[in-house]
Amino acid sequence: METLKEQMKVQLELVDDGFVRYLHDEIDWQAQLIAILGARGVGKTTMLLQHIKRYNTLDDTLFVYADNIYFTKHTLFDLAFDFYKRGGRHLYIDEIHKYKNWSQEIKNIYDSIPRLQVIYTGSSILDLEQGGADLSRRKLQYYMYGLSFREYLQLRYQVQVPLHSLDDLLENRISFPYPDLQPLPAWRDYVQTGYYPFFLKGNYLQLLNGVILQTVENDIPMFAGLSMGVARKLKTLLYIIAQSVPFKPNMSAIAADLGISRNDVGDLFFYLEKTGLINQLRSDITGIRLLGKVDKVYLNNTNLMYAIAGGNTDIGNERETAFYTLARVTEPVTTSSVSDFQIGDYVFEVGGKKKGRKQIEDVGNGIVVKDDIEYGSKGIVPLWAFGLMY
Secondary structure, three states, X not given: OHHHHHHHHHHXXXXXOOOOOHHHHHOOOOOOEEEEEEOOOOOHHHXXXXXXXXXXXXXXXXXXXXXXXXXXXXXXXXXXXXXXXXXXXXEEEEOHHHOOOHHHHHHHHHHXXXXXXXXXXXXXXXXXXXXXXXXXXXXXXXXXXXXXXXXXXXXXXXXXXXOOOHHHHHOOOOOOXXXXXXXXHHHHHHHHHOOOHHHHHOOHHHHHHHHHHHHHHHHHHHHHOOOHHHHHHHHHHHHHHHHOXXXXXXXXXXXXXXXXXXXXXXXXXXXXXXXXXXXXXXXXXXXXXXXXXEEEEEEOOHHHHHHHHOOXXXXXXXXXXXXXXXXXXXXXXXXXXXXXXXXXXXEEEEEOOOOOOHHHOOOOOEEEEEOOOOOOEOXXXXXXXXXXXX
16 A cells, blocks of 8 residues: 555656646546546546645545556455545546456445545546446546647647637637737647647657557457457558548448458447547437437547558548547537538538638538638638637
């Protein structure tokens, strides 16, 4: 136990709490059981350590990694009970998906030690956890996305751009109060290397490729019981999506190219989506969303395009990917029969600065979203502004 405490202190000394992700203030930190899910690399671990550093006392707090060597001889429940008997009240567990039978032990901790708060992080694929304990009625669950353009500006340039709603964007009430920092050059950097907080470490695309490999070679095969051969096909599939204009899935053709059954293709897309590597644009979000018809498939964010395909990407795909990645965090985005996207009563056509209204000229609530422009006008919104919505 003391070794675990010392390891936590080392982690807290290393963490910088000058910048905290958007999700922190949305969490009810008083709940007994909190789950924070998200793709690899988006900053879940750092946020936990920042919260401990700012709000907890070390006497009654413990932070552990779920794959710590301690658990080769001890169970998670044993740790929790021993910690509680010593006065512990706040137990933080990072990457809980790396601990076997985690859900059953978390349930036992919740039921047996009600005065012990448990907060854990895990891969977003844990949404699909089957069998074991049902924690849905016990936990508060949150999902962390990658950096918004607004967060990137704060982390990279230490500037505070106000939060904007979709209505702000549609009415062109966009505030960028920094005359010495133009949005477009910063936006180009963000599109290529700004979605994950570890961009500050350098060697960004190399690190991001490591995240991709860990996800397709470890996370998905471990959860779904897939072979390494299938993992290699997942990487091929990601490369195809990165180069597409954009990608409209033909399940039969993909199955033939990858040498797998047509039914298995849908599962692969599903796993890639749940682990934060792709986004699937669906035609209907009512009812059971996951059964909605998939119209287009995008990589989860534009940084993945540059990591996987380098400069060999389609600019139209890049722009649509950026729009969908950012807008879907706060808005229910679906496909449109007359344009690229639809949000509520509005349809959105995404393009470059010369993009016209021809395709949506007969649509009352049609919005043109233009890349490569600083500010918009009636019915025209700059693409970068959608990065200010969270």
